Amino acid sequence: MHGVDSDDAPVPLLCANGLYKHLHPPSLAFWRARQARTILRDIHLSIQAGERIGLAGVSGAGKTTLLNLLLALKGADAGSITCQGRAVRPASVRALRWYRRLVQYIPQDPAASLDPRMSVRDLIREPLVRLSVEGNHTRRIDEALDRVGLDRKFLSHRPGALSGGQAQRVAIARAVALRPRLLLADEPLSGLDLPVRARVMQLFDDMSRLDGTAFVIISHDLAVMPRLCERTLILHDGAIIEDRPTAALFEAPAHEHTKALVHAAHLDHDITSMMPATPATALYPVS
Numbered sequence: 101m102h103g104v105d106s107d108d109a110p111v112p113l114l115c116a117n118g119l120y121k122h123l124h125p126p127s128l129a130f131w132r133a134r135q136a137r138t139i140l141r142d143i144h145l146s147i148q149a150g151e152r153i154g155l156a157g158v159s160g161a162g163k164t165t166l167l168n169l170l171l172a173l174k175g176a177d178a179g180s181i182t183c184q185g186r187a188v189r190p191a192s193v194r195a196l197r198w199y200r201r202l203v204q205y206i207p208q209d210p211a212a213s214l215d216p217r218m219s220v221r222d223l224i225r226e227p228l229v230r231l232s233v234e235g236n237h238t239r240r241i242d243e244a245l246d247r248v249g250l251d252r253k254f255l256s257h258r259p260g261a262l263s264g265g266q267a268q269r270v271a272i273a274r275a276v277a278l279r280p281r282l283l284l285a286d287e288p289l290s291g292l293d294l295p296v297r298a299r300v301m302q303l304f305d306d307m308s309r310l311d312g313t314a315f316v317i318i319s320h321d322l323a324v325m326p327r328l329c330e331r332t333l334i335l336h337d338g339a340i341i342e343d344r345p346t347a348a349l350f351e352a353p354a355h356e357h358t359k360a361l362v363h364a365a366h367l368d369h370d371i372t373s374m375m376p377a378t379p380a381t382a383l384y385p386v387s
C-alpha cells in the first residue's frame with residue numbers, strides 16, 4: 101500500500117533554508133566576531149506557484165534585507181535559496197539571467213525607479229532585451245500594457261507625463277512582460293488612490309489565479325494582507341515569528357508583536373469579508 105510520501109509533495113517554486121545575515125561594523129574589524137549584529141536569523145520559507153504571501157513587520161524588522169537576499173542582490177552568511185531546485189546566489193548579470201526571468205521585483209517607488217528619459221515602450225522593452233528574451237517583443241509589450249489596463253497611447257509617454265498610479269502600472273508591466281513565476285512587490289499599494297488600488301489588487305488576483313504567478317507582498321501595513329494574501333509572515337527582529345494562513349493569523353494572532361500589529365491596523369473586526377473567495381493554490385496545484 102502506498103501512502104503520500106515526500107515524492108508526492110509539490111515542488112516549491114522558491115525555497116529559503118536557514119538564512120542568516122549578519123551586519124559587520126567595518127570599523128571594528130578586530131572585534132568582528134563579537135560585534136557582528138544578526139539582522140536575519142534562521143529564515144525558512146517555501147513558496148508554491150500561484151501563492152500570495154504577505155511579509156509584514158515593523159520598521160527595522162528585516163524585510164528589505166530578506167527581499168535583497170531573495171532577489172540575489174546580497175548573499176546570506178548562512179543558509180541557501182533554491183528556485184525550482186537550482187541554487188540562487190549573487191552572481192553576474194549573465195549567470196543570473198535565468199533567475200531574473202523567473203523572479204521579478206516591483207519597487208516601492210515606481211515613479212523614482214523609471215528612467216525619466218525613456219518612453220514607456222522602451223521602459224517595458226529594456227528588461228526583455230537585457231535578459232535576452234526571445235520572441236516578439238512588440239507583442240509582449242502590448243500584452244503587458246493591456247494586462248495592467250493602460251491604453252497604448254501611453255507607449256510614447258515619458259514617466260514625467262504619468263500619474264503615480266500610471267507609473268505604478270508601467271513598473272508592473274515591465275515585470276509582467278517577462279511572464280515571471282514570482283513577483284516580489286514592495287509596498288505595492290502605498291501612495292495609490294482607491295480606484296487604482298482596486299485595479300492593482302484585481303491584477304494580482306488575475307495573475308495568481310489565471311497565470312499561476314506567485315507573489316511576495318511586503319507591507320508594513322497589515323491591513324492590506326487579508327485582501328491580497330492567503331498566507332502572511334510576520335518578521336520581527338530578523339526572525340519569522342508567524343507563518344500562517346492570513347485569516348487564522350488575524351483571528352488569533354499567536355505572538356504579542358502580531359497582536360500589536362493587528363490592533364494597530366484596527367483589524368480585529370470581521371475580516372472574512374475581505375478574504376479572497378478561493379485560495380490561489382487551490383486553483384494552481386503544482387505537480
Ligand SMILES: Nc1ncnc2c1ncn2[C@@H]1O[C@H](COP(=O)(O)OP(=O)(O)OP(=O)(O)O)[C@@H](O)[C@H]1O
Nearest residue numbers: 123139157158159160161162163164165166320335
Ligand atoms: N547597511 C546597513 N547599515 C547599518 N544597518 C543596517 C544596514 N542595513 C540594514 N541595517 C539594519 O538591519 C535591520 C533590518 O533593516 P531592514 O532595512 O531590512 O528592515 P525593514 O524591515 O525593511 O525596515 P523598513 O520597513 O524601515 O524599511 C535594521 O535594524 C537596520 O538598521
